[in-house]
Amino acid sequence: MSLLELKNISKSYLSKIGDYQVIDNLNLSVNHNQNIFLFGPSGCGKSTLLNLISGLDNLDSGEIFFDGKLVKNHFDLLKDDIGIIFQDHYLVSELNILDNIKLKSNDITKVENILTYFDMDHLKFKFPNQLSNGQKQRVCVARSMVNNPKLLIADEPTSYLDKDNAKLVIDLILSSSKKFNLSTIIASHDISFRPLFDKSYTIEDKSLKEC
Ligand code: ADP
């Protein structure tokens, strides 16, 4: 059984000139422990698709199945089963790193363990503005995994990073996804990462094409 199944999902936005369809009858199946790369030029619909999967936006039509069950309320999934990494870090500047991750989990043991796993104990009491961009994004990787999600969604997680830090972040996501047995869907316009993934897709004609 797949972890995630998208069945004929469609999404359009309302614009001044009428409906603008971004995704039309798109299908996708993601297995357990599978790493998916979503590649494509700016504007092709990567964020739209990821936001539909994570429930940050609503489908016009179609169905999403998670772990074999039809998703009716994304809120529960977002709490535990889906972790998200954004382009920007969205760390709260007034809170130290420990407290930032505690916003995602009340379980202090989990928070401590995830920081130790990611070798970030020395960053616990630092504030976001004391960290480099690469460190901040690695903290976000840790935060996204604190509740042991089954699926990790990352939307252009490396676009604000230099090449070396970008590679570090992708490697960290992929190695920890193996360690924690989770599937990932990572969007990027940097095609050099494609060989690191099990499968890669691009959005063409409002649907997915394996590439
Ligand atoms: P990508 O992430 O691949 O750059 P997006 O999913 O952000 O692409 O955008 C796909 C298309 O949908 C673009 O043409 C964009 O302008 C449009 N779009 C995205 N979000 C909205 C929105 N909230 N309202 C109207 N149009 C949108």
Ligand code: MG
């Ligand atoms: Mg985008």
